Amino acid sequence: MKKIRTRFAPSPTGYLHIGSLRTALFNYLFAKQNNGEFILRIEDTDQQRLVEGAADALLETLESLGLRPDGKIEHQSNRLALYEKAANKLISKGLAYPCFCSSERLDRLRQEQQANKQVPKYDGHCRHLSKDEVAQRLKSVGDKHVVRFKIPKDQIVQAKDIVYGKISVKTEDLDDFVLIKTDNYPTYHLANIVDDYTMGISHVIRGEEWLPSLPKHILLYQALGYPLPEFVHLPLLLNPDKSKLSKRQGDVAVEDFIKKGYLPEALLNYVALLGWNPGTDQELFLINQLIEQFSLEKINKAGAVFDVNKLNWFNAEYIRRIISEAGERYQQLIKQSQGYLQGHEDGAEDALKLFGSRINHLSEISELSAFLFKLPAYTADMLVFKKSDSEKTDQGLNLSLGSLAKLNDKDWTLENLNQTLEDIAGKHGLTPGDIFWPVRVALSGQEKSPSPSEILEVLGKEESLNRIKLALNKLK
């Protein structure tokens, strides 16, 4: 059986788009599932849009998510000779031709066609130039040209896609598209096909936006005498308004999600379920389970709206799980959390313990845990619980202060602390709220926070007693 080889082929123009991540993931999953290879190919044939360092950043992001490419990373800019050779072969077979039309002429043509409500299309101006004429033009210095593919007349192109099925298009609807640009770089269409062939790609898995150019590609494969790979077009990722997912309507850069503290587990898991499903009720998948269960047949056709809400849920879920498992991954999480606690890195584990069940992404702990590191500001009436009065509050705080002071460091444990506070309420006929509420506000300065015993434990005896004393002063 033929070796499975997939590729992810981004152009290095900036960040990694979340939709591209999904494409990369599906390529990765399918390759790994079949013991195949997942190849990264940098499509840097547009010298204008190329961004310095973007290719390295792309690779780094992929690897940080665990999607490590196999083999050498290819850059199309290093393979120009290959494309030129392919183009020349087509010209000599009469399947492509040099075109000397200026971009001004093409612009004009397009404008006229649009004004006349015609479909913008190359008019074939250079398609029928005589051999002599071509030779002469080629010789004259400064006469720039491109190479165009000669779309055959009156044919129907049949294409087959694993997701979308059979698609057929009349060649009269196709344009003599450019293969080689005036700067001698190939266009996407040529480079892509030459590369997929020479690199032995068995399955071309890419976004649905490529579906309209599939017939062109099929024609090119045939002209070049290459066998066809399998094609798998993935349904688009959508904005809430159903348009193609884009910046402007929210984050789309994977790097930004990572910066905010979204975990690789959550990012991959969520994105895997956009346009694919396992056919069961299972929703939580680690990468190995995805590799095991992924299948091209379960990819669906309709676009999927990218919903940050659900991503948040996955991320929160993984954070909670990692914390409760308290394993190696938990240590990594603590380390990562330190990045959000400048100057208070030591508090990362405490912060995570306190707020792990309260955050969607790690960067949120920065704000939530701020009160741990500085004295809270609040008003005296915040200390008073519901219909209780400040006298009761004063009593509750005093009793708490007394009991807590008696606990030695060794007994300063979550369980003891909680018991201590409960006992006070019980012994003095107070409601739990009369004790827990003011102590909690005294410690945190907030009306919403983790429970006082948790905060007491984290703050330690000295700091805790200090804060309660300050609260008592506030009441006066």
Added chain:
RNA sequence: GGCCCCAUCGUCUAGUGGUUAGGACACUAGGUUUUCAUCCUAGCAACCGGAGUUCGAUUCUCCGUGGGGUCACCA
């Protein structure tokens, strides 16, 4: 506009020629509780329309409608 693709709760989706159309997120209510979050329970909520095929269509076919993609010397 030409060409192409698509259509189940608000969102991601399962599903079948006969189902109480299932799950998850979000939302609402209740429980636990000192607040918030977690956790538990319950609830709300969908087959775009028409015609045809059929004993019977959400499911198959056609048409319509709606949405999207694409029409570069960008990928």
